[in-house]
Amino acid sequence: MYSKQISKQIFTSYVLATGGAVGTALTLNSLVKSMPPLIGRMVPFAAVAAANCINIPLMRAQELKHGTPIYDDKNNKLGYSKAAAQNGIAQVVLSRICMALPGMVVTPMVMDYLEKRGTLCRYPWMVLPATLGTLGLCLTFATPLACAFFKQRASIPFKHLEPEVQCNLCKRFSGYPPTYVYYDRGLYRP
CATH class of the missing domain: 1.10.287 (Helix Hairpins)
Structure with missing residues (x-):
């Protein structure tokens, strides 16, 4: 099933x-x-x-529907939070878009520049190497940088959690819940 x-x-x-x-x-x-x-x-x-x-x-609809696991600073599981899932998924979307940005924006700009200068008309054989070289250079740096924008283990303030999660944590910690809870952002998941 x-x-x-x-x-x-x-x-x-x-x-x-x-x-x-x-x-x-x-x-x-x-x-x-x-x-x-x-x-x-x-x-x-x-x-x-x-x-x-x-x-x-x-x-990642299941995370949005049921929440993602949240932990304290000692990595003890505290429950599930939809707010943490929304934050994590938004950060992953932004990271993935930033991964594509240099290769899909810089490469056309370089090729447009070479075209306007007439370089590609004089040396038509340069189209493929220039495109692949620029794209390769962009990908070499863009992917690790975009992955590094956000930590894999992210934090969210207690006050940004859903009211029912806040209530459960207040009961669990006798009215003194942690200031921040942590969750796995899930960068490496689809």
Whole structure:
């Protein structure tokens, strides 16, 4: 039963993220026809960003529905929090978009610059090496930097938790709950 539910969730997420990306790309392509070519080259980045905004929350819908585990500073499990799940998923979406940003924005800018200077007209063989070199350089630094934006073990203030979680923690800690609770942001999950 659980495997069937996961398969359905993956399929739904895939279809909606792909549909969102394609819809974004088609809409933006129709809007940027009369704009400079560089603007048109940014459409794939917008499509990837849209896909991330759809896919990641859908893939982690169970966390949004039931909460993600929260811990104290000694790594003792305290319960589950939907607020922590929302924070973690938002940070993962932002990290994934930032991972794509340099490769999908800097590369078109460099290629546009080389095209305007006439370099690519004089040396047409440079198109592929220049594209791959710029993209490779961007990916070399962008992925680790985007992963490092947020700590894997994140914290959330007690006062930002849901009222029922706050109530449970107050009872558990005899009216003196921890100032912060911790959760796994889940950067490496889908």
